[in-house]
Ligand code: AHM
């Protein structure tokens with residue numbers, strides 16, 4: 001049975017009516033973004049039948065093995081977004097430098113940074129994956145350089161993700177809360193299904209890859225150990241653990257029912273000379289803004305994620321985000337361990 005309700009376009013028209021900074025070009029850009037998400041949702045859904053599963057046999061610029069669908073997802077987004085005249089440039093997890101809008105197309109005033117297919121190790125096992133995107137402004141007639149993308153998370157004008165799971169959902173913020181839209185494939189529209197998503201302050205659920213326990217730094221060792229002591233420990237209540245293997249899946253669960261997601265700094269990353277695993281521009285910043293807009297917190301342990309001044313398109317950061325009581329507790333443990 002098809003649903004009727006508020007479409008993504010209707011929601012955006014309504015919520016941008018009083019916004020001078022988000023005009024018709026922004027609405028056009030979001031329409032193209034939604035189209036790209038629908039195309040990708042269809043490919044993910046058809047899986048092996050569309051011939052998109054498996055490894056691509058090459059690595060991306062960050063030395064990570066690419067799946068066929070990582071590359072296809074990147075191409076689907078570029079094809080859907082490059083020609084309409086809304087974007088000045090596109091930066092992606094799958095491309096070393098940003099992608100300039102080709103000369104034959106009009107150059108617009110927005111910059112898009114995105115992770116085409118987050119959690120791509122889940123593709124071949126039919127697990128949840130997603131696309132994460134962050135949009136900033138480029139108020140110049142000149143073509144952007146990589147440096148123009150390096151705006152802090154507070155300068156985002158729209159951030160969101162599309163989750164490809166049992167249902168496909170587009171979740172976004174334009175700075176007035178978080179709204180979730182479910183794809184009704186019978187009419188090809190994202191329909192508002194989750195208005196005003198909010199993260200409860202209190203939670204008893206955490207998400208972390210515990211295979212790295214031995215590498216964690218003292219604050220995370222202490223935090224998870226105390227959670228795992230349950231009713232007998234200092235937290236005096238039992239905790240539950242969930243790990244989707246896809247940041248989009250984990251963040252979506254937290255936006256739906258609370259929780260805390262951690263991909264912290266650890267000794268293994270330090271030994272590899274990495275400042276974290278997840279990337280600031282197209283993972284931590286957009287998800288961080290969604291969390292703050294939903295009433296949660298997003299932190300590295302020492303800095304609010306949105307306050308970080310970026311220095312590289314593919315900069316990595318430690319990530320702790322979700323229900324504010326738990327994130328604040330981790331921040332406190334970090335400052336205690338530093339003093
Ligand atoms: P990706 O963008 O290459 O898919 O990497 C990001 C993913 C996140 O979705 C997820 O939280 C994390 O990497 C999982 O990493 P690990 O395999 O170390 O647990």
Ligand code: MG
Nearest residue numbers: 115118119283
């Ligand atoms: Mg990712």
